[in-house]
Amino acid sequence: MIYYLSLGANLGNREQTISRALEQLEQHAGKVLRCSNLYYSSPWGFESVHDFCNVCCAVVSELSPLEMLHATQAVERTLGRTHKTLNGHYQDRTIDIDLIRAFDDAGNEIHCLIPNDQSSVSDQQSPISHVPLLSLPHPLWQQRDFVRIPLSEILDIDVNSL
Numbered sequence: 167m168i169y170y171l172s173l174g175a176n177l178g179n180r181e182q183t184i185s186r187a188l189e190q191l192e193q194h195a196g197k198v199l200r201c202s203n204l205y206y207s208s209p210w211g212f213e214s215v216h217d218f219c220n221v222c223c224a225v226v227s228e229l230s231p232l233e234m235l236h237a238t239q240a241v242e243r244t245l246g247r248t249h250k251t252l253n254g255h256y257q258d259r260t261i262d263i264d265l266i267r268a269f270d271d272a273g274n275e276i277h278c279l280i281p282n283d284q285s286s287v288s289d290q291q292s293p294i295s296h297v298p299l300l301s302l303p304h305p306l307w308q309q310r311d312f313v314r315i316p317l318s319e320i321l322d323i324d325v326n327s328l
Contacts, residue, residue, distance in 0.1 A: 167276070168199070169225045169234055170267040170320075172304075172313045176209065177260045178246075180219035187241055187261050188223065195237040196227025202316035210310055212256040222266070222316035231268055231278050235300050238263040266313060267303045278302045 171191070175183040181204060192198055201223040208217055227234060246260040268276040280300040307313045308328065318325035 167227055167229070167271065168269045169196070169227060169265060170222060170317060171225060171238065172220065172222050172262075172264045172266050172307070172310075172316070174218045174220040174262045174312065175260060176214065176216040176218040177258050183245055183261050184219055184221055187245055187263060188221075190241040190244060191223070191225060191238070191263075194240060195229060195234060196225045199224040199226055200320040202319040205312055205316045207312040209256070209258075210312065214258050216258050218312060220312040220316060222313060222320055224320055231265065231276060231300060231302055232280060234265060234268075235280075238265065264304055264307075264313075265300065265302060266307045266317065276302050 173184055173187050175187075184204070188198055188201060202221050205220045206217055207220060210218075225234075229237060242261050242263055247262070270276060278300065279298050279302075282299045304313075307317070314325055314328050318328055321328075
């Protein structure tokens with residue numbers, strides 16, 4: 167399978183954290199095939215004085231979507247991420263890795279919705295149980311330029327065609 171991931175960081179040495187996350191993904195998730203240039207953006211969905219550094223990458227992997235989610239969450243924890251949200255609200259973070267899109271070996275886009283099962287979620291602080299654990303494609307990716315622009319770069323297509 168080929169997964170398209172979005173990585174973002176707005177605390178600490180953002181560029182170094184992104185680089186370390188890509189190295190960790192190579193070790194635990196699969197081979198990074200392509201990676202966009204760094205893209206800087208204001209926070210999306212919350213207020214902060216800390217801008218984000220973002221990239222998108224393509225990873226080829228034998229992992230299932232749920233296994234890939236667990237692998238990305240493990241990388242986040244290794245790099246200091248302790249929770250996805252605080253009381254259901256976005257906040258500053260050392261690293262965030264989102265699964266954006268996935269394609270099987272025949273090139274078919276994977277569509278899946280895995281309900282949130284609190285027993286398997288690493289973020290026990292979030293009271294939101296109606297939010298899916300995993301939804302592919304990511305439901306908000308087309309609304310986020312910090313995903314669309316780097317993703318169009320690694321797909322080598324015009325951003326307006328996404």
